[in-house]
Amino acid sequence: MAYERVSTEAVLKGKVRKEFAWTIISDYSRYEAIMDNVDKINIIEKTPTEGKSEWFVTVEEAPLRWVERDYYDVENFELRFESIDGDFENINGKWKVEDFQNEGIKIYFTVDYNLGIPVIEEVLGHILKEKMKTNIDSMIHAIKDELTRAQVDDRKYPRIPIGRYSNIVLNGKDIRAYTVNISRKGMMFYYDGLFDAQEVQVKIDGIVIEAELLFNDLKHKNCRLIFKEAVGDTQIRELEKILTTTSTRGRERHLVEKNVALRFADRSFPVFLVNLSPTGMLFKYEKTFEWRDGTFEMSGMPLTAREIHHDVVSRMVRIQFTAALNDNEYSALLEKLK
Amino acid sequence: MERHHRGKVAFIGHPADMNLYRAYIRHLRPDKTYNDKLLIKLFEWSPSYKVFEWRDLTFNQADYFDALLIMVPFLPEMRDISLKKVVQKIDDALSIASEQGCVTAALGAFTSIVLQGREQEFAGKHGLKLTSGNTLTAAVIVRSIEEAASRFHLDLPKATLGIVGASGDIGSGCVSWFGTGVKRMILTARSTGPLESLVEKKRSDVTCEVSVTADNDRAVRESDIVVFVTSSYVPMYTQDAFKPGTVVCDASAPQNVTVSSNLRDDVFIYHGGIVTLPFPLNPGFDIGLASADTFYGCQVEGILLTLYPDLPCSWGRGNITREKVALFKEKLREKNGPVVSFSMGGHVYAPAEMMRYAERLHAVRKDLAT
Numbered sequence: 246m247a248y249e250r251v252s253t254e255a256v257l258k259g260k261v262r263k264e265f266a267w268t269i270i271s272d273y274s275r276y277e278a279i280m281d282n283v284d285k286i287n288i289i290e291k292t293p294t295e296g297k298s299e300w301f302v303t304v305e306e307a308p309l310r311w312v313e314r315d316y317y318d319v320e321n322f323e324l325r326f327e328s329i330d331g332d333f334e335n336i337n338g339k340w341k342v343e344d345f346q347n348e349g350i351k352i353y354f355t356v357d358y359n360l361g362i363p364v365i366e367e368v369l370g371h372i373l374k375e376k377m378k379t380n381i382d383s384m385i386h387a388i389k390d391e392l393t394r395a396q397v398d399d400r401k402y403p404r405i406p407i408g409r410y411s412n413i414v415l416n417g418k419d420i421r422a423y424t425v426n427i428s429r430k431g432m433m434f435y436y437d438g439l440f441d442a443q444e445v446q447v448k449i450d451g452i453v454i455e456a457e458l459l460f461n462d463l464k465h466k467n468c469r470l471i472f473k474e475a476v477g478d479t480q481i482r483e484l485e486k487i488l489t490t491t492s493t494r495g496r497e498r499h500l501v502e503k504n505v506a507l508r509f510a511d512r513s514f515p516v517f518l519v520n521l522s523p524t525g526m527l528f529k530y531e532k533t534f535e536w537r538d539g540t541f542e543m544s545g546m547p548l549t550a551r552e553i554h555h556d557v558v559s560r561m562v563r564i565q566f567t568a569a570l571n572d573n574e575y576s577a578l579l580e581k582l583k
Numbered sequence: 584m585e586r587h588h589r590g591k592v593a594f595i596g597h598p599a600d601m602n603l604y605r606a607y608i609r610h611l612r613p614d615k616t617y618n619d620k621l622l623i624k625l626f627e628w629s630p631s632y633k634v635f636e637w638r639d640l641t642f643n644q645a646d647y648f649d650a651l652l653i654m655v656p657f658l659p660e661m662r663d664i665s666l667k668k669v670v671q672k673i674d675d676a677l678s679i680a681s682e683q684g685c686v687t688a689a690l691g692a693f694t695s696i697v698l699q700g701r702e703q704e705f706a707g708k709h710g711l712k713l714t715s716g717n718t719l720t721a722a723v724i725v726r727s728i729e730e731a732a733s734r735f736h737l738d739l740p741k742a743t744l745g746i747v748g749a750s751g752d753i754g755s756g757c758v759s760w761f762g763t764g765v766k767r768m769i770l771t772a773r774s775t776g777p778l779e780s781l782v783e784k785k786r787s788d789v790t791c792e793v794s795v796t797a798d799n800d801r802a803v804r805e806s807d808i809v810v811f812v813t814s815s816y817v818p819m820y821t822q823d824a825f826k827p828g829t830v831v832c833d834a835s836a837p838q839n840v841t842v843s844s845n846l847r848d849d850v851f852i853y854h855g856g857i858v859t860l861p862f863p864l865n866p867g868f869d870i871g872l873a874s875a876d877t878f879y880g881c882q883v884e885g886i887l888l889t890l891y892p893d894l895p896c897s898w899g900r901g902n903i904t905r906e907k908v909a910l911f912k913e914k915l916r917e918k919n920g921p922v923v924s925f926s927m928g929g930h931v932y933a934p935a936e937m938m939r940y941a942e943r944l945h946a947v948r949k950d951l952a953t
Contacts, residue, residue: 307624368632
């Protein structure tokens with residue numbers, strides 16, 4: 246019997262990042278909680294690029310079990326899986342997250358299956374296909390709902406943009422963080438070094454907040470925490486003040502979060518520009534990057550800079566412009582980056 | 584001899600129980616096992632389909648027929664399935680029969696119970712002769728009991744006959760026949776009301792002493808011969824429940840009596856309503872019969888209706904008269920035709936074995952009498 250294929254997709258418009266969707270999709274430990282049809286997933290093995298998991302899924306009261314090999318391609322936001330044992334002869338598939346028309350993301354989910362019981366699979370044909378389609382639709386909707394839930398929280402508790410570096414303490418560990426924003430119910434920041442935990446105690450200048458991880462993009466070292474209890478009006482004003490005044494950086498940085506190209510004389514590098522200030526910028530590169538101090542062009546503007554920090558693990562690079570941009574140059578560059 | 588093609592018959596049925604369904608799946612996929620809940624759901628979702636076709640079958644080398652086995656994916660274990668869905672599946676099966684050129688369709692096991700009372704409607708809709716096959720089943724039971732009684736020196740006019748499930752169609756046919764042939768009948772059903780009505784309706788056919796009860800144990804305990812013709816889908820008794828010397832005819836599908844691999848030698852238990860044919864009807868997987876040349880009486884009635892268009896179809900409930908049973912019983916006497924079969928589980932009783940049972944049962948009864 247040939248494979249049958251079912252596919253589905255979901256579009257999320259707005260400020261939803263691929264990294265965030267990827268964090269949810271690639272974290273099978275969350276599926277049981279967010280997907281009605283997933284009864285249990287045993288994660289047998291897991292490395293950053295591969296894994297092995299045992300699935301217990303109910304498709305319209307029919308209990309299905311299989312063991313699959315998982316292949317995580319974080320660079321391309323693609324998760325492939327292939328069954329190696331179970332009720333189906335084969336059940337293979339792929340999750341993929343892509344940018345969508347510069348205003349959100351598109352999630353694709355495709356499953357190829359082969360039941361492997363002659364006669365029954367022929368007789369069931371389109372009936373099983375419809376049920377499998379309904380099943381994967383419900384899974385992608387669960388992912389979408391999870392992403393939307395975070396957005397709804399955002400709308401309920403408006404974000405206060407910070408855009409500054411500060412020292413915060415996460416689970417007792419001093420972290421140098423670039424706080425993107427904070428709300429009464431959470432905060433988002435970039436961090437240096439290593440950070441990986443589900444339950445988080447955040448300490449900001451004496452204010453202690455219990456939080457849990459909504460997502461942690463290990464690739465970009467970008468993290469969003471959800472506070473277990475919404476902080477009060479007075480406290481959020483205090484936090485805003487602390488985070489905006491404790492920055493040791495003299496110059497204000499603008500959060501950009503955009504894919505741009507750094508064009509050198511002989512080659513060009515696509516990078517993810519995190520922030521920009523008149524004195525420098527922080528960016529994340531994708532695969533390989535070879536910085537050369539000197540002149541390059543970004544968004545049509547020639548710039549001269551030198552590297553001041555290069556974290557090869559997180560692929561984060563901070564550069565300092567040889568001469569600080571004046572107000573006109575800086576405004577023009579920000580305008581081009583919009 | 585001149586050949587006549589008399590048409591095509593559809594055997595419409597389903598696995599009698601989960602064991603037979605598992606056996607069917609094992610036949611399709613021998614190297615793998617599946618959990619029952621998944622298998623049941625896959626079957627529940629499936630529409631009816633053609634499983635097997637036999638061509639040019641004949642009893643007498645003159646009258647030929649073809650046959651189709653059509654699967655209605657249903658199991659008694661499907662507790663949540665709606666009646667409407669089961670009816671739809673049977674309707675689909677009849678459509679397949681009609682499209683495949685069948686002239687007759689025989690409804691096996693629960694399919695006949697589901698359509699009971701609506702046979703005319705569905706026969707008309709699909710242009711088929713439709714039968715539950717219950718009259719031949721009753722005739723086979725009657726014939727087998729008479730033969731067993733004769734072989735085992737059991738004097739029927741002095742015997743007590745228990746019929747468990749007597750208010751059903753086949754049960755009421757047996758009541759009609761044996762009502763004048765045994766000393767006493769113990770008739771059981773879930774409630775006694777329908778049994779009392781049945782006895783009243785068959786008053787002219789029932790001259791023996793009759794007890795009606797909802798207590799199946801009583802029939803099992805007090806009868807010399809017990810016939811099971813229930814629609815229960817769970818086993819009711821083990822072979823140990825019967826008193827020594829009893830003859831047990833289990834004609835329910837699924838069967839009501841479970842036996843171990845060591846059959847009792849002082850009780851004769853056989854799968855009732857089964858006939859032996861002069862040719863094999865083997866679809867390639869276990870359909871709950873002891874050998875390839877045995878088949879369900881209800882389905883064989885479809886063959887007889889195809890070969891003998893004057894025979895009446897079995898419709899409704901309580902319409903099996905002595906006359907109809909006699910008509911079909913006659914067909915069991917014809918040369919090279921279907922004959923009653925004695926088997927249980929995967930075991931066909933050999934003539935020598937029947938002789939041993941005759942001796943043993945006779946001795947046991949003698950002991951009990953003294």
